[in-house]
Amino acid sequence: MRIDVLTIFPEYLAPLRAALLGKAIERGLLDLTVHDLRDWTHDVHRSVDDSPYGGGPGMVMKPQVWGEALDEVCAGEVPPRLVVPSPAGRPFTQETARQYATESRLVFACGRYEGIDQRVIDDAARRMPVDEVSIGDYVLVGGEVAVMVMVEAVARLLPGVLGNPASAEQDSFSDGLLEGPSYTRPEVWRELAVPEVLRSGNHAAIARWRRDRALERTFHRRPDLLATLPDQALDRHDRAV
Numbered sequence: 001m002r003i004d005v006l007t008i009f010p011e012y013l014a015p016l017r018a019a020l021l022g023k024a025i026e027r028g029l030l031d032l033t034v035h036d037l038r039d040w041t042h043d044v045h046r047s048v049d050d051s052p053y054g055g056g057p058g059m060v061m062k063p064q065v066w067g068e069a070l071d072e073v074c075a076g077e078v079p080p081r082l083v084v085p086s087p088a089g090r091p092f093t094q095e096t097a098r099q100y101a102t103e104s105r106l107v108f109a110c111g112r113y114e115g116i117d118q119r120v121i122d123d124a125a126r127r128m129p130v131d132e133v134s135i136g137d138y139v140l141v142g143g144e145v146a147v148m149v150m151v152e153a154v155a156r157l158l159p160g161v162l163g164n165p166a167s168a169e170q171d172s173f174s175d176g177l178l179e180g181p182s183y184t185r186p187e188v189w190r191e192l193a194v195p196e197v198l199r200s201g202n203h204a205a206i207a208r209w210r211r212d213r214a215l216e217r218t219f220h221r222r223p224d225l226l227a228t229l230p231d232q233a234l235d236r237h238d239r240a241v
């Protein structure tokens with residue numbers, strides 16, 4: 001997968017080249033290019049923002065600079081999917097990550113200030129799929145952190161990136177539930193013991209116990225997820241938990 005990121009703070013994306021994702025890039029599983037949006041300015045101040053029409057606080061990112069940058073970065077046989085982080089976007093979920101992981105190209109546009117002139121998104125939508133997405137109900141200072149979240153969530157789903165593919169298959173949310181608790185050695189730590197069933201070797205009982213803990217945790221922390229589960233996702237035992 002090829003990923004391009006446009007930002008006025010390229011250094012903000014440096015962590016994407018560390019650790020697991022850095023290895024995926026080195027192994028050619030992911031092709032990541034981070035572009036400095038100011039490379040498409042033509043004035044001596046390299047300005048990218050201006051005052052908002054209609055008044056209001058802060059500044060808005062100019063359409064001209066974004067237009068030229070996207071024309072160049074998004075050029076090619078197959079138009080990429082353009083992903084624009086925004087507090088006003090549709091929620092980015094694990095399902096979004098799964099869909100994005102099937103794309104051959106993604107371009108992420110990192111806004112700053114109060115956001116990007118809407119005409120940039122409207123113009124791009126004339127020639128490529130455009131998603132305005134939110135990573136949560138809070139307001140960040142710009143799109144860069146949101147892009148790092150999304151790139152990590154997508155890249156880990158690419159074949160070969162995770163050492164153990166089962167991890168991605170058993171993700172929280174993969175069966176619509178939150179993951180339950182995990183344990184490792186020692187058997188007792190600060191007088192807290194590992195649940196007996198996990199040391200029993202009874203794999204059916206272990207699977208049942210893990211599902212029960214996932215159901216309990218989801219019920220208490222994210223009842224909204226239970227409401228969206230398809231009826232057949234819960235068996236009679238599940239409903240009794």
Ligand SMILES: Nc1cc(-c2ccc3ccn(Cc4ccccn4)c3c2)[nH]n1
Pocket residue numbers: 085086087088110111112113114115116133134135136137138139140141142143144146
């Ligand atoms: N889930 C999210 C995404 C964002 C996000 C994404 C991109 C930008 C570009 C600028 N800002 C700051 C901003 C935008 C609008 C109103 C006030 N502040 C952003 C914030 N915040 N929370």
